[in-house]
Amino acid sequence: MxxxxxxxxxxxxxxxxxxxxxxxxxxxxxxxxxxxxxxxxxxxxxxxxxxxxxxxxxxxxxxxxxxxxxxxxxxxxxxxxxxxxAQPSVGEARDIFSARRIIECGAIPQVVAKATPAKLDVLRELVGREHAAQDRGDWRESIYLSGAFHVELIRLSGNETLTDFLTQLVSRSSLVIATYGSPQTASCRHSEHDDVIEIIAGGDVDGATRWMDRHLRDVERTVVLVEEEPAPADLKKILEEVAQRRPKLR
Amino acid sequence: MxxxxxxxxxxxxxxxxxxxxxxxxxxxxxxxxxxxxxxxxxxxxxxxxxxxxxxxxxxxxxxxxxxxxxxxxxxxxxxxxxxxxAQPSVGEARDIFSARRIIECGAIPQVVAKATPAKLDVLRELVGREHAAQDRGDWRESIYLSGAFHVELIRLSGNETLTDFLTQLVSRSSLVIATYGSPQTASCRHSEHDDVIEIIAGGDVDGATRWMDRHLRDVERTVVLVEEEPAPADLKKILEEVAQRRPKLR
DNA sequence: ACTTCACACATTGGATACACTTTTATATCA
DNA sequence: TGATATAAAAGTGTATCCAATGTGTGAAGT
The missing domain is CATH 1.10.10.10 (Winged helix-like DNA-binding domain superfamily/Winged helix DNA-binding domain)
Known part of the structure; x- marks a missing residue:
């Protein structure tokens, strides 16, 4: 550990x-x-x-x-x-990733504005630990640290409220991955997170925003969100319709 | 009521x-x-x-x-x-409005995409009630409905998670207004909210986004966030500094 | 043999009781 | 008079108890 x-x-x-x-x-x-x-x-x-x-x-x-x-x-x-x-539904999963794109991309300008070399070093250390966990095959730790990276990145914006929201979204993302994803593909590609640190260090707001959008779409793609929900609320209606079509079963 | x-x-x-x-x-x-x-x-x-x-x-x-x-x-x-x-601090207040700008502006594209005439009519009805409350001088109801408008607008995006977050931010905004604003200037200007509905109806994503950004900055400007926090932790230091300048009072 | 009803069990929801902490009031002393 | 210490009070934190609800099993009847 x-x-x-x-x-x-x-x-x-x-x-x-x-x-x-x-x-x-x-x-x-x-x-x-x-x-x-x-x-x-x-x-x-x-x-x-x-x-x-x-x-x-x-x-x-x-x-x-x-x-x-x-x-x-x-x-x-x-x-x-x-x-x-909790077992997030497919709709919930989509909402979570959509919300993450909005929040993480939206916060990038402030992150870039407030980033300092010291703070970026903290992020680099986090990525280092993430790689180490990945190399040793500890996918649990790897996923955990990957999430922590996203949270700490946005924390640089200085907006605690937004960081709290994102913390929630990232934790729920873990549940989504556990429910709909395969453990292997779940964690971010090796050395993905390194890139964005340097983009931010260079002060490239647009580049960092584009990177984040693409990155989050990549992560979302590693989980399978195609199957439709069972829709328990419609159960009664469905059964009634079936009863209509086959009035007397026996 | x-x-x-x-x-x-x-x-x-x-x-x-x-x-x-x-x-x-x-x-x-x-x-x-x-x-x-x-x-x-x-x-x-x-x-x-x-x-x-x-x-x-x-x-x-x-x-x-x-x-x-x-x-x-x-x-x-x-x-x-x-x-x-709760008594939001000045920093908290800034974070709340900043988060609102990110979320509400960021959700606009999906709102415009999913808006239907029927749903926009619900918003119009809400604005109508807001105006009525404003005209009769019921500023409490007015502020409440103004917040409800913002929430319902974002609800059109179909993202329940994001809508929940915004609900929280809007409620906390009321606390910020109660703490730092004067009741009169707090609520949105009369007939402000009408405009955005038509912009959305026209399918103008950029226009709606710009409107929202400006609108939220206007709202933020109605509260006074200049004064520094009382910072009870610094009380001792302050008193010691005073003691330094006036060593022996009596 | 299958269905249905009923009772027993397990688990949660809500209320009360007790222990502990904070605050306020009071009394004593300088 | 003012400050400090002590004691009473008010209020919160936790555990336990009882009631209500859901679940599962088994007996009785068809």
């Missing part, structure tokens, strides 16, 4: 101001990483008492953490049915 | 999938509107007991609602100190 001192996915401004003590935070973090790194597959049930005794706390604290994850759309919580790891 | 059947601020996709009972939802809604319409001033304490007996439920439910509002950054929750209506 690599160190994650400089850049932690999901440890943004979102922590402050919402009253979490250290223990809750640790539980949240643990679950967050487990979901984002795909140790817990989408759809996995998350029973409250199991988690409660796992972490040695009462269900009250667990419920708080689950609600937070639910609000970040990493888990689904249905009434009287408990929580499970 | 005007009807709000067609467009409700804060009633987006965010409700589904996070296990909200009807009663909780009503409480959330009530508090949400109270904050966004500025019936509760920024900084107002929100004690759990008070809210609990107000709505006739236990603190458990109240805490759930407060956590949700905290995650939407409409309330601040500090450890062992309870919740209070």
């Amino acid at each position: 690599g160190k994650r001192a400089s850049a932690e996915l999901g440890t943004g401004r979102a922590d402050e101001g919402l009253g979490g003590n250290g223990r809750d935070e640790a539980i949240y973090r643990n679950l967050f990483v487990a979901i984002v790194e795909n140790h817990l597959a989408p759809g996995t049930k998350l029973p409250e008492d199991t988690l409660a005794e796992t972490y040695g706390v009462s269900r009250t604290s667990i419920r708080k953490v689950l609600q937070r994850l639910a609000h970040e759309r990493l888990v689904d919580v249905r009434l009287n049915r408990g929580a499970s790891v | 005007g009807k709000r059947a067609s467009a409700e601020l804060g009633t987006g996709r965010a409700d589904e999938g996070l296990g909200g009972n009807g009663r909780d939802e009503a409480i959330y809604r009530n508090l949400f509107v109270a904050i966004v319409e500025n019936h509760l001033a920024p900084g107002t304490k929100l004690p759990e007991d008070t809210l609990a007996e107000t709505y006739g439920v236990s603190r458990t439910s109240i805490r759930k609602v407060l956590q949700r509002l905290a995650h939407e950054r409409l309330v601040d929750v500090r450890l062992n100190r309870g919740a209070s209506v």
Whole structure:
């Protein structure tokens, strides 16, 4: 496991101001990483008492953490049915990548304006760790660091609100990849991220924007979003139509 | 009070999938509107007991609602100190408007692509209600509807994720206006919103984008973001500096 | 043998109770 | 009078308890 001192996915401004003590935070973090790194597959049930005794706390604290994850759309919580790891629909997946293009491309001008050599070095170090993880075949760490790179890049814009949004989108992207993508093709191509750092260092706003747009479309292409959704809401209508066509079954 | 059947601020996709009972939802809604319409001033304490007996439920439910509002950054929750209506800092305010420009301008192409006469009529109806509220001097309703217009406009893009983000940004904008703006100048100029509908109806992507950018800068200009933050951390330093200049007061 | 109903089990939702922290009020002393 | 320490209060954090809901199994009836 690599160190994650400089850049932690999901440890943004979102922590402050919402009253979490250290223990809750640790539980949240643990679950967050487990979901984002795909140790817990989408759809996995998350029973409250199991988690409660796992972490040695009462269900009250667990419920708080689950609600937070639910609000970040990493888990689904249905009434009287408990929580499970979210399974983004195809439409949701498209929306997520579309939103990422808008936000990440839109923030590029400010990123370029505020980039300093020191900050770019932090990014380079992150890419270095990403490559190392990729070379050793640790695809979980690789995906995690790839996401962290995107978040840290936008963090350079200085806009914490936007960075929080992107953190959410990037985590959900991991779920999309886990649901619709093959693990191999999922992570960004080797040495992709290097390029954009130099483009930004050169102050080329348009170039960086174009790079980001193309890059995100490439990532989206690695997941298969062709199949249509089951559309559970239409189930009743469909069955009624079928009943119409075959009035008396027996 | 005007009807709000067609467009409700804060009633987006965010409700589904996070296990909200009807009663909780009503409480959330009530508090949400109270904050966004500025019936509760920024900084107002929100004690759990008070809210609990107000709505006739236990603190458990109240805490759930407060956590949700905290995650939407409409309330601040500090450890062992309870919740209070959020007071966006100047930096936060800038971030919010900057993020709005990126998201709302960035979504315009898809909005124009997906706009239909029927959907534009819904927007026109919303603007009509906004004007009515403005004419009768109901500035609370006016601000609310102005925000709803921006949200519904972006909803036309079909991107629910992005619409949820914008809903949050628009609600927080209301807090910014309540904190830093004068109520009169806060709402958009009369008949501003009419224009963009026609630009979109004409299919003019660039025009609509430019309109949105200018419009959001205008709105931002109606609030005063010049004063530096009180920075309570610097209080001690300030006092020490004063002490330096006037060593022995008595 | 298959369907249906009913009961038992498991799990979640909500309320109460208790422990701890922060804040305020009061009293004592300089 | 003013400041500080102590004690009471108000309020929050967590655990436990009970009720409500969903799920699964088994018995009874056709």
